[in-house]
Amino acid sequence: MSTVLQPHPAPDSNALSDPASAPAAQGRVRRPRLRALDGLRLVAALMVVAFHWTGVNRMPEVWDGIPQKLMPELHRFTAYGFLGVELFFLISGFVICMSCWGKTPRQYFTSRVVRLLPAYWVAIILTALVVNYAATARNRAHLTVSDVLTNLTMLQQPLGVSEVDPVYWTLWVELRFYLLFAVVVAMGLTYRRVLVFCGIWMIVAVVADKADLELLEMFAMPEYAPYFIAGVAMFLIYRFGVNWLLLGVVGFSWLVAQNKLLGTRGSYEYSTMHSLSWTVMAGFSLLAFGVVLAVAMGAFDRIQWKWLTVAGALTYPVYLLHQEIGFALIRWARDHGMGVGVTLLGTLAVVLLLSWIVHRYAERPLSALMKRMLDAPGLVLHKADPPVRPRAANPERKTMDTAGPAR
Template sequence: MAGNGTAVLEAVHETDRISNPVDHPVVAKKAPRLGLLDALRFAAALLVLLFHYTAWHHGYWGTPEAKDAWPVLSRISVYGNMGVQLFFIISGFVILLSAYGKGAGRFVGSRIGRLYPAYWVAVLATGYLVIVMWPQVGAGLGVKELLANLTMFHPAMELRHIDGVYWTLWVEMRFYLLILVLMVLRLLTIRGITILAATWSVLGLAAHLGGNAQVATDLMSDYAPLFCGGILIFLIYRFGHSILRWSLLVMNVGIAAYFTGLKGPVEAMELVGYDIPAWNYWVIVVGLFTVIALLTLSPLRNIQWKFLALLGSLTYPVYLLHQVWGWWLIDHLNPVLGKYVTLPLVIATVFAAAYLIQRFIERPLAKPLATATTNALSRVGSKIRDLKKSNEPVLGR
């Protein structure tokens, strides 16, 4: 079967090709969309949004900290940053679902078509806000950062994010590049994917425990087990249960819980001011993997209510837009309307803007951009092959 949701975060459902256990390609039938996975992505976006609005340490509610304005809600929303962990697990699943059996050009085209149209709008809109309208928040940001952010590769240029939430896109991008390398090397097979899921997170853990901080960072040790866990759920979903796959999944869940248990309490104290024990994050990570497994490996995967697809399609633009624009709205509306009106109004406004981007930017532009990119890469590939043939020695000369 095949089906898909998004990037860190995405929803591209296409007919694809799969391989049997010895990796001979056969044509796969298009499978139903995983509706509840879309709903889960929507919930993850809402969790992150509430974390940034009601728990993150900002003073836009007219109090020293957001938690002072929301003393009860913040006790729950402090866990909202775990929505990012959820995004990465889902990404490990859906990106393999989207990429497996496809050519590299088609994969690159689908990612560019899916990621960039909404992203360009968000970068330009947020850039205008922090550079022109609200420069005290965007101090030090200028046209150079704005243009670099449009590429999504600005962290490689050591330039700042126009919006802090873009850090997750760079994590996702490096995961995509890893998958692309495997495709180019013809290693995106059942065996190759299994080896990746068995070694990537272990190498990251070894680098971390060995004190090799730079190597651990390069291997994305904090996030590798989340992606690998999603990959293993994909393998079980597509090719069936096995002791090896479930054992590797349990191992990655354990490594993910370990890293989240290290990072979660530190962020809760530094970003919110709450002292939260590590075991809370261990339970959350296990719960996230359990929910994704249930929604993809049980009969729940057959639920396909149409409105769930709409919720899933809003997730990415909501994530891109919500943080700085939301803070700006809170800062301006709260003194007039009060927090109990401002919070739902800001949330509704962000989702309305996300719908407009999805309807009038993503929907008309994503497929043409993906097709144009795929065709361009195909032409380049053909020219390279022709060049190689022209340079081959002719038999008998």
């Protein structure tokens, strides 16, 4: 999130007024970077890591036993680590709206490609090597070359190909959100248009389950739409100031989200192999909404610890690399007689180091290179066809053309 952040009016007696009445001069004031969001991204990533490493009981081959018995106290908390995904989506709605405000569709496309693909491609290659060749890999799936190449598109799920790493399923969710939001970007982002987009999407998401139309459900994403929509509304609060309409969007989104958690619970109980509390899930969801909303309203503007920026940058590589590679490291450590605590801390240290290496020596240079390529003048889509390139005359072709048809 290197975008320069725009201001919002400080809450006062007129804070619940129409944002359109805010003075234009306020748009020229710069506020500090939202490092608190970087910290929340790190929290979300570590929650997901903890869930996969210590919250899932359905893969006893990783620990040579189930985490619920090996680390019962820790497992009680990490069994709910999957809620970090919902926090990711909430933050994503905020950040995407923030990062593309005032940008052209081309700039929006470039920013998303540059942000997602370089680290993802490197993670695909590293994970595929571990899955296919590491002696301690959880499941020697023997990914084919075609499997790996298809995963490079990030469209393996609609193409019916298994992910190189199961955690990549969330990327397909993110891509659909980016595609939906691209419609608003193409129209030009304004307060009114974004709000209309949120309203239409919420209505479609709520009715999609009953419409019995797979295509509609695929793009409406009923289970996850409330988080993205709430995140977008929170950015509008951050940029334009709080008002009752935006608070209503956030509150309504949470009401829908808590209902969808009833379905989410069942899918994760399959992994934990025991019941999960809806009360805990809904409580964490409410807390996540409240914290991100507090960030939007400026409650954490004083948090400017620079290490949070580094942590935020490592979040994506950590997410991409932690599962299959982490499982292989855990099995290796356990095979060498290491205890649970040492195994977890050692595996986390290796994954963090690997993520930093990927970010520093692969993601950053590849992103810069890709941005230069995508910004090249030759990639501009002109409204009219470009001039036809002249071709040199071919004497042989001319002779054949004037000789008449072959007999």
